[in-house]
Amino acid sequence: MRAFELESVEAVDQAVSHRRVHDGEAFIAGGTTLLDLVKLDVMQPEKVVDVSRLPLKRIETLEDGRLKVGALVSNTDLAKHEIVMRGYPVLSEALLSGASTGLRNMATTGGNVMQRTRCPYFRDPDMPCNKREPGSGCSAIEGINRNHSVLGTSEQCIATHPSDMCVGMVAAGATVVLEGPDGQREVAFEDYHLLPGETPEREHDLKPGELITHVILDAPRGGGQHYLKLRDRASYEFALASCAAIVTLDGDSVSDVRVALGGVATKPWRATAAEEALKGQPATQENFERAAEAAFADAVAYSHNGYKITLGKQAVVRALRDATAAARA
Structure with a gap:
């Protein structure tokens, strides 16, 4: 080192x-x-x-019902916070499904937002990687890409975003608060992470000198919530496909729904097509399957990761089913 x-x-x-x-x-x-x-x-x-001594370790409710989370709040403290467990269970479940207890005790909210890909080609300086060295090429496209993305990819990069927490936050709705040389600004959470496009080295909407100070969660949406993570083993493993679902019912029909995906995309992925396919429709297995098809309509498979499209659809259906069951409980 x-x-x-x-x-x-x-x-x-x-x-x-x-x-x-x-x-x-x-x-x-x-x-x-x-x-x-x-x-x-x-x-x-x-x-x-070292920013660990900054006064950014509080979780507080704002007057408008939103929840302000300091960037230095640990993943464990956020997951176990009473308001999060009650109002944002999908986020609590996502956090508790990630990493090990020891890592969750150390990892921070801001650090998790800034978490970088686990692509082995990115993490190997001897291999070409456009994210690490723009213009050098993407080794994963023609290489071993079993764990790589099928959504949001480009000819420059197919690396998968690894965070569970961020998927839960996309579903719940959130805002990233940044402090920089030009003062404070806010960015919608689902816009903060960038698609690779032609500039895969740019992963975040973070300007030079800026620091994440808080993440503000939207007021609780209610409804039934569930985070489902599918992986090779049950402990300390990154998602092959995951889905965060929040379902609100009006009788037997879906009046509101939020769907976010992990493990299958180059950024925490809000599946708006799935949401639109389900809103106003009866909460049935058939309609959940239609929503899953919509979520992956634009997916692109590579040599080893085509299974993720099928697995991702299954994750959507199961997460919607379980969130609906929670809404009915």
Whole structure:
């Protein structure tokens, strides 16, 4: 691992000031992603700024009913918070399905939002990767791509976004709050992560010098909620396909629905086509299957990952079924 300078800050403006002046710096809080990538020589920061002492560890309810979550709230504390368990069970379930207990205790909300792909070609500096080195090529497209994306891909990149938490937040609805040299700004959560397109190295709508300070969850949607994660093994494994579903019923019909997908796309994926196919329709197995078909209508399979289209559809159907059952309970 390359040597780097470590410095701690205790105020947000200090952190922002550091990044504005020094391009070769990186922020660290829990460090569960950054240190891995530094050890692999994928990231090579000259200086690492420790932001773990910033006053961003609170969860508070706003006057309009939304929930303001500090960027340094741990994944465990967020998942186990009473308001989250009661009002956002889909998010709590997503968080508890990710990583191990030890990692959840260290990983932060802001760090999880910034989590980078687990694509083995990205994490191997000896292999071409447009995300790591623009213009070098995408090794996964012609390589072993069993775990890669079928939605949101481009000729430049098919890497899968790994976060469970982010899928739950897309379903629940959220806003990312950023602090930077030009002040504070907010970005809708589902717009914060970028599609690879022609610039796969740009993963987030994050401007130079900016720091995530909070994620604000929309007011609880109610209804039945469920997060389903399908993976190779039951513990400490990334999703092959996952689905976060929130279903509100009016009698036997779906009056409102939110569907988000993980493990199958290059960013946390809101399946709006599935939502539109289901709204106003009876909550039946047949209509859940129609919604699943709509969700994957634009999917593109590569040499080893075509099974993800079938698996993803199954995840949608099962998540909708279980969320509907919760709504009826």
